[in-house]
Amino acid sequence: MATTETAPGTDSIRLAPAPASGMRPEETRVIWLLLAAAFVAILNETTMGMAIPHLITDLGITAVAAQWLTTAFMLTMAVVIPISGFLLQRFTTRQVFVAAMSLFSAGTLIAFLSPGFPLLLVARVVQASGTAIMMPLLMTTLMTVVPPHARGRMMGRVSIVMALAPAIGPTLSGLLLDTVGWRWIFGVVLPISLLALFAGARWIHNLGDTTRAPIDVLSVILSAFGFGGLVYGLSQIGGAAAHGGSASDAAAAASSTVTLIVAFVVSIIALSLFVWRQFVLQRTDQALLDLRVFRSGNFTLSVAQLAIMSMAFFGAITVLPLYLQNVLGIPALTAGLAVLPGSLLMGLLGPVIGRIYDARGTRILLIPGAVIIVGMLWFYTTFGAHTSIWVVAAAQTVLSIGLALTFTPLFTASLGSLEPRFYSYGSAVVGTIQQVAGAAGIALMITVMSSATATAAASGASELDAGAAGAHAAFLIAAIVATPLLIGAFLIRKPADSIGAPPAGH
DSSP states (O other), X not given: OOOEEEOTTSSOEEEOOOOTTOOOHHHHHHHHHHHHHHHHHHHHHHHHHHHHHHHHHHHTOOHHHHTHHHHHHHHHHHHHHHHHHHHHHHSOHHHHHHHHHHHHHHHHHHHHHOOSHHHHHHHHHHHHHHHHHHHHHHHHHHHHHSOGGGHHHHHHHHHHHHHHHHHHHHHHHHHHHHHTOTHHHHHHHHHHHHHHHHHHHHHOOOOSOOOOOOOOHHHHHHHHHHHHHHHHHHHTTTXXXXXXXXXXXXXXXXXXXXXXXXXXXXXXXXXXXXXXXXXXXXXXXXXXXXXXXXXXXXXXXHHHHHHHHHHHHHHHHHHHHXXXXXXXXXXXXXXXXXXXXXXXXHHHHHHHHHHHHHHHOSHHHHHHHHHHHXXXXXXXXXXXXXXXXXXXXXHHHHHHHHHHHHHHHHHHHHHHTSOGGGHHHHHHHHHHHHHHHHHHHHHHHHHHHHHHHHHHHHTTOOHHHHHHHHHHHHHHHHHHHHTTHHHHTTTOOOOOSSTTOOOTTO
16 A cells, blocks of 8 residues: 655645555556446446437437436536545545445436436436546546656556447447347446446555545535536527527527526636635635646646547537438447447557657657547548448547547646646546536537538428538537647647656756
């Protein structure tokens, strides 16, 4: 078990750095157990994305309503993740893990038994509450116990596990959807999550002692209204265009516009107050989300790059199954198989990319990665009603290469730019911004797709052509959003192996 030491001038106890020679066996075991739990959570997400078209039909809901099953999940994570910094200080590693997996398992059970959309939406929120705690726990633990010079390699190994879930998820989802129905997506995940829960409760060792860290309730409320208003407002964009020309539709469009304005105003006010509150509280080290992490320019650039990529990628990857199934008429299982090669390739490339990062730094990975991501998303805008499934599968595979070249260096460089005492806050910031950006991307692109589809249908286009027009509009937004990645890739660098260490060669 890692040794602990008392931080000067405080009552808190933090972990001593991992030895330069490597990780202890119990530390390695904890990381792999946390990875197993993360695998379950990601598997749940990737299976859910493929189910959206079936849920629209089976539950009798619109595409805009159905996307809230994904957006609500990501939004809940964005609200809960800032609290994770408090949880990681106040409770032991085992306690946090058990709480997270218990919430996730309970949400999965509720979803499996859910009779309709309202309870299913509640279940997704409960699931997200557990996932939101798990991801910062994994990243903070990894940064604490892995020696700095080996973090790229460990992140590469992590990417293998992380890529398995996206590889398996859509195909498994397609098989279940075509045979036993959407409910069994949760039925398959439930025993896996329970197994991870019991294994973690039995074998996870605590990596540090607890502190009496306070939680600021006002900060929690402000973050919920701030991030919630932002994503909800984005979901209302295009509402007016989605309606027809009747008096009732005009009234609905006007109502959507008012709701959008109110949501954005509430969001701006709440986020401004949230930031002010954190500046005040961090003077006494009591901030819910310590914003001093942004004093590192490299961290800030890396997080901005992650936000742009998450918004573009999560939005596009949510639209893709709708395009494959509704426009190309591809069965759910075939649609899942179309994204399988890219996910597998991401996992296989992980160790290689990790070693390159440790040896050569960020630019050799980020620059080609950004070029591939931006180029492929612009290529997505050429998809139409008669595009071959083989073309879509090839494009998705190439896009996955770009993502593989980008994720590992961004995660490692961002957190590696911080002092160890800010790891938990850095993990929370990265997770929060990534989830909010992803939720915003999904809300925006699904709404744009629905609006463009309705507009094309109203102008006399066939159902397939209208669906293709909607997908084109969404992919165009994704490509435009992603284009600034080409600039950021040149600006982010690999941090020194430890904060304050001299650069190599000096």
